[in-house]
Amino acid sequence: MSIVEIRGADKVFANGTRALAPVDLRIGPGEFITLLGPSGCGKSTLLKMIANLLAPTSGSLTWWDGSFEHVGQQGKKLVFVFQDATLMPWGSVRTNVRLPLDLQGMDRRAADERVNQALALVGLARFDGVYPRQLSGGMQMRASIARALVTDPNLLLMDEPFGALDEFTRNKLDQDLLDLWRKKNLSVVFVTHSIYEAVFLSTRVVVMAARPGRIVEEVRIDEPYPRDDAFRVSQSFATHARRMQQLLAHANTLGEPSH
Amino acid sequence: MNRSRLLAIGLPLAVGVVFLGLWQLLVTWLQVPKFLVPSPLDIAGTLVLDWSLLWDSLLMTLKITFLAFFCAVVLGTAIAFLFVQSRLIETAFFPYAVLLQVTPIVAIAPLIIIWVKHPTAALVVCATLVALFPIISNTTLGLRSVSPGLLNLFRMNKASRWQELVRLRIPSAAPYFFGGLRISSGLSLIGAVVAEFVAGTGGTSAGLAYQILQAGFQLNIPRLFAALLMITVTGVLLFLMMVLLSKLALGGWHESELVQER
Numbered sequence: 020m021s022i023v024e025i026r027g028a029d030k031v032f033a034n035g036t037r038a039l040a041p042v043d044l045r046i047g048p049g050e051f052i053t054l055l056g057p058s059g060c061g062k063s064t065l066l067k068m069i070a071n072l073l074a075p076t077s078g079s080l081t082w083w084d085g086s087f088e089h090v091g092q093q094g095k096k097l098v099f100v101f102q103d104a105t106l107m108p109w110g111s112v113r114t115n116v117r118l119p120l121d122l123q124g125m126d127r128r129a130a131d132e133r134v135n136q137a138l139a140l141v142g143l144a145r146f147d148g149v150y151p152r153q154l155s156g157g158m159q160m161r162a163s164i165a166r167a168l169v170t171d172p173n174l175l176l177m178d179e180p181f182g183a184l185d186e187f188t189r190n191k192l193d194q195d196l197l198d199l200w201r202k203k204n205l206s207v208v209f210v211t212h213s214i215y216e217a218v219f220l221s222t223r224v225v226v227m228a229a230r231p232g233r234i235v236e237e238v239r240i241d242e243p244y245p246r247d248d249a250f251r252v253s254q255s256f257a258t259h260a261r262r263m264q265q266l267l268a269h270a271n272t273l274g275e276p277s278h
Numbered sequence: 279m280n281r282s283r284l285l286a287i288g289l290p291l292a293v294g295v296v297f298l299g300l301w302q303l304l305v306t307w308l309q310v311p312k313f314l315v316p317s318p319l320d321i322a323g324t325l326v327l328d329w330s331l332l333w334d335s336l337l338m339t340l341k342i343t344f345l346a347f348f349c350a351v352v353l354g355t356a357i358a359f360l361f362v363q364s365r366l367i368e369t370a371f372f373p374y375a376v377l378l379q380v381t382p383i384v385a386i387a388p389l390i391i392i393w394v395k396h397p398t399a400a401l402v403v404c405a406t407l408v409a410l411f412p413i414i415s416n417t418t419l420g421l422r423s424v425s426p427g428l429l430n431l432f433r434m435n436k437a438s439r440w441q442e443l444v445r446l447r448i449p450s451a452a453p454y455f456f457g458g459l460r461i462s463s464g465l466s467l468i469g470a471v472v473a474e475f476v477a478g479t480g481g482t483s484a485g486l487a488y489q490i491l492q493a494g495f496q497l498n499i500p501r502l503f504a505a506l507l508m509i510t511v512t513g514v515l516l517f518l519m520m521v522l523l524s525k526l527a528l529g530g531w532h533e534s535e536l537v538q539e540r
Binding site: 050070071099101103105107108109110118121122123150153205 | 312331354425427428431432434435436437442445446449452531533
């Protein structure tokens, strides 16, 4: 079984911009896949296709070996975490995290129970009554992740979620994200332009290049979990990172392929 | 009370006291007659002497003001909700809302007073027309100023139109709406006074504008000033009420109501 399978999907926008050349990609259960590349390589476009926020110009996608209709049923839930925390400034952390359940019309007591669990998972248990603007950027992002987890998803799609954070906060959140991924048995597709973040997190890195956006290579990171700060400074980490760098540099010196 | 707050109250107060003192001094010193420029003490005396008369007039003006303000809020909000239902409706009708705003009320008030038989109702209609536009434009702007990210989030969670309105659009619009309230509350008072002026002394209602007109005819300038003072104080109080209201509603979360820490 695959969670998502992409066959020859490409994207040409109405103004003629080719955001993505035809792409094949298979996402298996329990994988942590990173889409890595410079701006304009179509990584966000690809992620939005997986979320069904964008339709491919040609080619096709399947979710859990079926159409998007069945997505949202038990065991086939996907959620999207945006680049910004996108929290409602007028609501407390609890109100924000409960939103997806409220929109589903879930009973208040049951919903609050789920919210408590989600908040505990991201380490915000004591902050449920706080307004978003009283939180740091990293904690806002935690609230955003809690809101994603509250629906008990199977596939987590994240669009450069920690891009705006400082390095220390980002490292900590990366670490916590890995714990969550293992604990909750999630599949994750994660967009980033940081080589180090990609190597640290992923079971597989999809290296992409721009003009037109395309997949250059898929690289397996066969390193054991749990990964910690020692992994960040290990020899194998450096080897992986160097390889990514070479791939990216090579792909982007190829220049403009004819299309 | 901290220093900056003390300054914020103390400084304007000091300016006021100095101004009134100079006024009193100059008028006494130059022996300006009362019917040209009364001294602050004269005005205060008149305020006490004519209190019952002026108080009744104030109540009349307040009645018009609050009725008009209420109508403007209800009507303005309803129109704003209509506008955001479709761009087509807004495009079709917004120019007329602007037309309403730019037409001087003194120019159309005589017509309204002729058309609307009931004197109080006529005045309320005039004042409502003056106060309406800020509510329409601010609330419309607010209902449209939804963060695109949040809108995406709601759509991805399959929110209904109703949920989107109640949980997203209305809270997003609240700061704009309260901004509109502040402007509109003052305008209702101005509208009420202007309408009373146009209705003139012939009307059966005797608001503060009526007292000003009468006092002018009779050269009772201290009473004119006293009435003027009452209108001004009422306007300030109205504004403060709106500030308080917006603080109560938005105090927890909106930038405009949060104190910057240093």
